[in-house]
Amino acid sequence: MQQFINLDRGTDRCVYLILVWILMLNAAFAQNPSNAAEKKMNGLELINQSFHQAIQSSFETQKNHHPPLIVYEHRKLKLVKNGQIIQDLSIEPPQLYHQLKAVSHLPLLIYLDIIFNRNFNQLKQIQTLIQTAETDLNTLNWDTEKKGFPLDQVSQKPEFQQDLVLKDQQKILKQSAIFLSLIEVHPKVLLDDQKALLEKIFKDYFDQVKTEVFHNISYCAYLHLSVIHTQAMRLYQSLSVSEKEQVQAIGYGPKGPRADSLGIQYLAWLLKQKGENERVIYFEGKTDLEQVLKSLAKFNVELEMGEDLYGDALFMQRDILGADAYQILKKAIHDPE
Secondary structure, rough: OOOOOOOOOOOOHHHHHHHHHHHHHHHHHHOOOOOOOOOOHHHHHHHHHHHHHHHHHHHHHHHHOOOOEEEEOEEEEEEOOOOEEEEEEEEEOOOHHHHHHHHHHHHHHHHHHHHOOOHHHHHHHHHHHHHHHHHHHOOOOOOOOOOOOOOHHHHHHHHOOHHHHHHHHHHHHHHHHHHHHHHHHHHHHOOHHHHHHHHHHHHHHHHHHHHHHHHHHHHHHHHHHHHHHHHHHHHOOOOOOOHHHHHHEEEEEEOOOOOOOHHHHHHHOOOOOOOOOOEEEEEOOOOOOHHHHHHHHHHHHHHHHHHHHHHOOOOOHOOOOOOHHHHHHHHOOOOOO
16 A cells, blocks of 8 residues: 555556545545436426437437438538438539629628728729729620520510620729719718718719619529529439429528528429428528438428327427417516516
8 A cells, every 4th residue: 555655656646646536526426325326207207208218219210211302502402312412413603693793792892891881991992993893894704504494584684685784784883983983082071070971972873883783683693593403403303203292402501591592492493382391491500411411300200290199290390389378478467567
């Protein structure tokens, strides 16, 4: 024993400290036996525990046994069967999409730097960007696949004609340059006491280019839908007749704008659905396919439970207590004091 408590030796010191820690731990357990053994549950608690174990087991079983999935990711479409990726296709928009978005961002850039941040040092830099962009208009890539999207009449809208699209870009750049030149000629509008006047001048400028900006937004939506549709049909047409009747369309990503989002609208259109439902689903706050498959397993188990038990497939997708809480609160006397 003397060897173990010889504190002049590093190894013996470590062993000694471990023994002391074990003795202290044993003493703590002796004083509080509930830490050493799980508290005995009563019958009601065991029912609740067993329910959660059973439903988690159902989720795990369902995770890799689901209908075919068309998964919409950022810039990708995937076909997934039984937890395995069968096809993985790019839906990257064409170069023209990015070029038109860049022109549409110019009024927003001016607003943020000059109006919102009042960073007037950026004025010269923005003017230089406009001059460069005017030259870049000659490089717009018109080699874009349109025939992939079935709504051919859309491509005949006037703002989708190549010469008019080009004129829209020229107008946005020209009016932006005029606005910045006006500020340069009348620098007094940059003074703090002239803020309202500067904002009015900006509004007049933006009103002149707003229609062209919306043309760009419309055309970009069409360009992106064309790419998505071309790739989605490759996935959809590879399914059997029975798989087409069962397939679920999944979108996922961070929390953000998604009401009437382009991707969810397209997936609903593809499956002839009116919007998000048991076949068209968006999982918010998910970052990868594994997380999506876990959430989907839970979703599908709850769909089946809702249908079998309550005659309403979406019953368990809602807050079960919500409807009753609404009735109780409606009748309650509101007196927070």
